[in-house]
Amino acid sequence: DPAFTRLYQSVALAQTQLTEPKRPCVVTPEVPGPKSRQLTAQLNSYQNTDAVHFFVDYERSHGNYVVDVDGNCLLDIFTQISSLPLGYNHPSIIEATTKPENLLCCLLNTLGTLINRPALGSYPPADFVDRLVTSLMSVSKRNRQLRGSRSYSEEELRSSLMNQTPGSPKLSFLSFTNAFHGRGMGALGMSHAKWFHKLDFPAPDWPIARFPQLQYPLEEFTRENQEEEQRCLDQVRELIETWAKRGEPVAGVCVEPIQAEGGDNHASAAFFQGLQDICAETGAYLMLDEVQTGGGASGRFWAHEHFELRRSPDVVTFSKKLLSGGFFFTEELRPTEGYRIYNTWVGDPVRLILLEQVLKTIQDGGLLANAEHVGQHLLDGLKALQVG
Template sequence: MLVRRLTTLRQVRLSSSIANHEPAGPSVKTPLPGPNEQALRKRMDNHFQTISMNMFVDFEKSFGNYMVDIDGNAFLDVYQQISTLPLGYNHPELVEFARSDPMITSTVSRAALGAFPRSDFPDAIEKALVSIAPKGLKNCQTMLCGASANEHAIKQAFIWYQTQKRGGKAPDDEYLTSCMEQKLPGTPNLTVLGFQGGYHGRTMATLSVTRCKTYQKVDIPAFQWPIAKYPRYKYPLAENKAYNDAQDKECLEDVELKIKEQKEKGHDVAVVIAEPIQSEGGDKYCSPQFAQGLRDITQKNGIVFLVDEVQTGGGATGDFWCHTHWNLSTPPDIVTFSKRMLTGGYYYADHLRMTEGMRIFNTWVGDPAKLLLLTKVVEIIKRDHLLEKNREVGKHFQSELSKLAAHHPNLLSTPRGMNTFAAIDLPNTEMQGKFTKACHLNGLHVERCGAQSLRFRPSLVYEKKHADLTIELLDKTAKQFEK
């Protein structure tokens, strides 16, 4: 069955458009969850809890922009596995590439990349990562996921900060002895400044800079790291310029204040971590002026500026890197990635290169198969001009989203976005939940972010016809609530 399906997919290979081979449209024939879903969930829950689960997916039947569940329901999927499929489901060329020897051996005999990399690893790094590196950042490090990317990037920044303090010297005996007892100077009082509403992962250190949802944090000990305000703009932006400029000013002042307060306590802020768009936090944007302000403050204080592009990176905002839209006078020091990039990791500036080995390390240090797959993804994105196409579709989608909000002023508000990376708000959390479920029943798989937003994270094979269908399904759903 799988072989037959994949053979069909291979035949699609030379087709000009993925869309021509997708289902004709969404179709939801069962209640949600459907009968097969309920039975499988019950079975799995005996051993693997299903309380956080959304639905089981039939990955053999899902294709392009369409996700099919195990009851045969087909959804136009604008969420794409939590924004992780750069080219939709089962892109025929990726399926074919997955049959190649390097993909097979790298999957079957996974390299411990930090110690025993494959001979094609340098080539893969150049093609998959260096070829699309953000301006000014040619060094990269692969990791496992978004949180592990942030976690290790923060550690690398701390190592640099301390090395600077030692005048470039390696840690001496005093450092090496005291670190084993978690005492000064080996274990320094460095902090990471994050923002209200930020999300950077759920490992122990990243959770200390994640301030998004209470259930993510409650009961877990945290580093006492400073929290600053992130702008909360009024929309439409152009009509609220004075208010929004004041937000930028207030938040930048808050950052400076928090850095000063830490210094007074003897706790240097070594890193400022920020998302270009607070995504899990509800698609909250910051202006290029605010970002430049952060860059200026970090440079002035010798702090590492870490831009977390785990959710925004990979092309959906019209560029591989969302922070490019800021046009910063000097690049950030670190940019982290994962999700659509298929592998976790980060880019970093030359001055952060280390002189001692084994300090940023773990068993796998990423996944070679995923990096190889990314070489193909990048090749396809460039060859098929998918970023350019995404900008066209995005412009159209943004304008239609605004019209939709105007048609349903009591239900939908604050349409916003960058190309196809977009969001719209519902009146409150309860409506957010109800509206999302109703969209699913209408065949649109959209998901929530923040307290009242719906987010759109389609892949780069999302075309105008998909954008129009998304709007049509949202409109249909909105009308059901207005009856």
């Protein structure tokens, strides 16, 4: 219907015709400005607001520029907390919803999925498999197959209900200093970045290895950095042996390809290859946490593609730029019964609709190569500044 299309397009056009600002522009004496401060005071009646930077005008934000409710326009090079895959109001996402052939269908689909949020683990909609294949599975690096099941003893089933062995085995998970993996009791127990995440929470006593602290510039400290990484790998092996002797064997090793929350800490491809070898030898699963690094900002869709690992990691976790949270896994880790990995909604199909469009935009725009190119440009500029 032309009238329908015209009206919707005329409104959406205001956003698609926004061009990215040339530079930041601060119009209030300080940031946050008065409107943000007033809204923060209101919100403060209901919850702690120390983490609120300012209130955002999402309609006026564009690309890498965030506009706050006071009209300040700031360069947002972190895309919030690494959570907006294409920046603010990316034209291709808006345009996809304004194409006449997609428009009504897209709006109704989106609203329909919103109104009846499906419990995907038990009652998926008919288009769920297609959406999964064209979104999340299209960025999985590996095919997977099934394994056989194994049976469990009555004692295992009974003791598991009361948190006792053998049903609830005393397994441990190895993590690294300065790591950050999340907020649940297990993920927080593997996080060691900042005290305000951790203080007052009970935490499991699991092994913690040192993450390499490299010296820069890398080319001047080749030997020192190799030795540092070897020391860290030796400690991993030693901790796995110690915890096995304690009767709390290390079931998995969890690591970020680039430590983000705990500092911008990098390690070499050789370090991650060595870590995978130790895991293979000791039977620990290797879990790469790509929540902050996945989605293309490193120049590859997954940061661990830079490491040229000899085997696929056992688990790759994702969230933020992938618009939803989850993990990829190898065939060995596929549950053999239903409800083992399950929750109320098991994700949200609306996010798959959007992710499909995000991935298409990354592909069509060559944004991975662009990230590499711009990253090199930024690095060269920083080096030039350093020399100067």
